[in-house]
Amino acid sequence: xxxxxxxxxxxxxxxxxxxxxxxxxxxxxxxxxxxxxxxxxxxxxxxxxxxxxxxxxxxxxxxxxxxxxxxxxxxxxxxx
Amino acid sequence: xxxxxxxxxxxxxxxxxxxxxxxxxxxxxxxxxxxxxxxxxxxxxxxxxxxxxxxxxxxxxxxxxxxxxxxxxxxxxxxxxxxxxxxxxxxxxxxxxxxxxxxxxxxxxxxxxxxxxxxxxxxxxxxxxxxxxxxxxxxxxxxxxxxxxxxxxxxxxxxxxxxxxxxxxxxxxxxxxxxxxxxxxxxxxxxxxxxxxxxxxxxxxxxxxxxxxxxxxxxxxxxxxxxxxxxxxxxxxxxxxxxxxxxxxxxxxxxxxxxxxxxxxxxxxxxxxxxxxxxxxxxxxxxxxxxxxxxxxxxxxxxxxxxxxxxxxxxxxxxxxx
Numbered sequence: 001x002x003x004x005x006x007x008x009x010x011x012x013x014x015x016x017x018x019x020x021x022x023x024x025x026x027x028x029x030x031x032x033x034x035x036x037x038x039x040x041x042x043x044x045x046x047x048x049x050x051x052x053x054x055x056x057x058x059x060x061x062x063x064x065x066x067x068x069x070x071x072x073x074x075x076x077x078x079x080x
Numbered sequence: 081x082x083x084x085x086x087x088x089x090x091x092x093x094x095x096x097x098x099x100x101x102x103x104x105x106x107x108x109x110x111x112x113x114x115x116x117x118x119x120x121x122x123x124x125x126x127x128x129x130x131x132x133x134x135x136x137x138x139x140x141x142x143x144x145x146x147x148x149x150x151x152x153x154x155x156x157x158x159x160x161x162x163x164x165x166x167x168x169x170x171x172x173x174x175x176x177x178x179x180x181x182x183x184x185x186x187x188x189x190x191x192x193x194x195x196x197x198x199x200x201x202x203x204x205x206x207x208x209x210x211x212x213x214x215x216x217x218x219x220x221x222x223x224x225x226x227x228x229x230x231x232x233x234x235x236x237x238x239x240x241x242x243x244x245x246x247x248x249x250x251x252x253x254x255x256x257x258x259x260x261x262x263x264x265x266x267x268x269x270x271x272x273x274x275x276x277x278x279x280x281x282x283x284x285x286x287x288x289x290x291x292x293x294x295x296x297x298x299x300x301x302x303x304x305x306x307x308x309x310x311x312x313x314x315x316x317x318x319x320x321x322x323x324x325x326x327x328x329x330x331x332x333x334x335x336x337x338x339x340x341x342x343x344x345x346x347x348x349x350x351x352x353x354x355x356x357x358x359x360x361x362x363x364x365x366x367x368x369x370x371x372x373x374x375x376x377x378x379x380x381x382x383x384x385x386x387x388x389x390x391x392x393x394x395x396x397x398x399x400x401x402x
Contacts, residue, residue: 010184011089011137012370013288044137044370045291049089069288071371072137073184 005057007077009070013044015051017066025066031059039077042070051076081145082195084228085179088140093199093218095131097343098207105347108327109209109217112292112343112366113190116154118395119246120194122402123151123171125238130198131208133224135191137369139182140224142193144174148232149196149242155188155254155367169251171244171402188254188367200233213293213344240402250398252364257283257373260340261361261387262330264378267320267352275302275335279354284338284374292344295365297374302335304352314350324348328357328365330376340365358384360391 009015017025017040027039033053040051057079064070084091094117097110111117111134121130133140139157144150152159152168159166160181166172168191174180182191201208201219210218219228268276284297304317312321318334325331325341331351332338340357342365355376357365368374379387 008184044288045090046289047089049138069371072369 004060005055005079006075007039007051007053007079009042009051009072009074009076011042011044011049012071013042013049013069015064015066015068015070015076016041016043017062027059029059029061033057033059033079053077053079055079082230082232083143083145084140084224084226084230085143086141087224087226087228088135088182089138090136091140091224092134092210092212093131093201094134094209095207096129097209098205098211098217101205102324102347106205107211107344107347108207109211109292109343110207111192113154113192113363115252115363115391115395116190116192119169119250119398120151120153120192121198122395122399123153123169123240123244123246124149124194124196125236125240125402126194126196126198127235127237130194130233130235131201131218132195133193133199135182135193137185137189139185139191141179141181144178144180145176147173147175149173149240150180151194152191153194153246154191155185157185157188157191158183159191167245169246171240171242173242185369187256189369190366195232196236197232198235200231211344244402246398247401250394252367254364254367257375258364258368259375259377260365261358261379261384262355262376263358263381263384264355265353266323266326266329266356268354270304270317270320270352271354272303272305275304276354278302279338280376280378282375284376286368286370286372286374287337288370290368290370292342294342294345295340295368297338297340299338302332302338302354304335318352319350320352322348322350323353325353326356328359328362329353330355330357342366358387360384360387363391
């Protein structure tokens, strides 16, 4: 499996890599994730939406910084 | 019955709103884009105030347990029935067991889903609209959650044949940059002449703090005319003595980040309201997403009323065509 897969943001908003400021990141680059695992949060309209992996894979890299503003359809994480 | 499999981000029951209680401090709520709301009800032959689902940013997944006609209007969020793409702005039919789902939103922010007869929730203060901030109206006063079951009401007035479609000319197109018309006032006298210009010349960016209560915009700092604040007005120059806030009024706390107050907002307070979005452009405002661009264009009250008449005429022509 060499083809890369992407996790896209379904929403516009602020992207967070951790569930709360004092908690560790959900996942790190190199971690193995399963479909349904949470990789981050998007905050918009005072709602927090969990961004989940849709398929199994290994986190290749995060394409956006923690706390940056993302758009609908923007690539957040690439999997390998 | 309609079963909620996945709720989406914020899917609420809305109608025209709780009209007539503004003076006691109760905002109307109701559909943010009333044009798309009205078109959705027309497509299924409903009473104009039948309740629909307002779907924001992310579509739900819904299971229809009985067959009925439905329609989808508003933002371009490609809908699918049992995984097959179906058109928006058209009278559709679902069969028992059909599942409605959506792709990512392509343009606009809010989709309206009307079902034959309307969504049946209790009428509270003349309305079926949800006001999530205090938990009243709609489905238990909140956005839909997985497992909720919706019933349909009996507000159907007319049989609209499946496949009936709204003329392309009446389907709004939503870009990523928006011109929103405003009437300047009520308290624009508090801004410096330079800042009045800045307000109208700046390309504002909608921040993540943009919801049914209000839309916050980032751009330039605005300056207020220096004065000794009157009694009761508070110390910040963006404050005035209390006034009622029209829906669509724009306040600029401390001169930073203008906020357009919308259908779930407080009805009054002590911020200078520097301009008011015209009623027909509130529909468009409800289709703007976080990160998109807004320019405010000043129009006269006569132009605002003319725009309102044109919007009403468009809806009358849609009604006549179905």
